[in-house]
Amino acid sequence: MEGDADIARxxxxxxxxxxxxxxxxxxDGRALAASVLAAEAGLSAQGVSAHLAKLRAAGLVVAEKSGRHRFYRLAGPDTAELLETLARFSPSQPVTSLREGTRAEALRTARTCYDHLAGRLGVAVTSALLAKGALAGAPDTRRRPGDRISAPLREHPYTLGPDAEAVFGALGVDLHATAAGRRPLLKFCLDWSEQRHHLAGALGAAVATRFVEAGWVQRRAKAHRALRLTPAGARALETHLGVADLAA
Incomplete structure (x- = not known):
């Protein structure tokens, strides 16, 4: 027999x-080497190894071997969702330098939430998909009464819209191929920094992949979730989705 979940542990x-x-x-769902993680966390090789061992034992992180090297990634989207939820309930860290302020603003502007777009960019894309008829349902993406804070919505009011194939096709996303996978096509998260919904699921991942591959967004640092919208990305957003207010 087993008792209650050991949440404290x-x-x-x-x-x-x-x-x-x-x-x-x-x-953001990538697999990174321990050396990269050590640099990001400000740890020694021995220190990051000790932390990774605890995270692996708890089932939060898994390791993958590639040749002689070992790479680490989150065990799955549930771990990323837990991080997002904790971020919503946590106070902001004091900004003590220009570098920290720049980094915090970058995360709120555009970032990855596991493998899909989040931040102001993520919610703007989702709102534009609704306006363009690629998604149908709620008139806006603001948090509704009953939505769980910063978590995937178990039930959401969005479905594919009448113009989904045309709009996603113009973006370079193959809707039929994306829908053919095992992963749920449509999921939505409540963005912790914007308190609005952003697209997740297989379709959200396909959109984010397309943005990266097309050079519309670039990662700001090797081990950082923040994204930078490129000039080409700003033009693509305005051309395909009518979003112009993120160009600055």
């Missing part, structure tokens, strides 16, 4: 700032 893993930085570095 799992929560203790998030009590170490360096360990949280390791998890955040993996928050």
């Amino acid at each position: 799992t929560a203790a893993l998030f009590a170490d700032p360096a360990r949280v930085r390791v998890l955040l570095a993996l928050g």
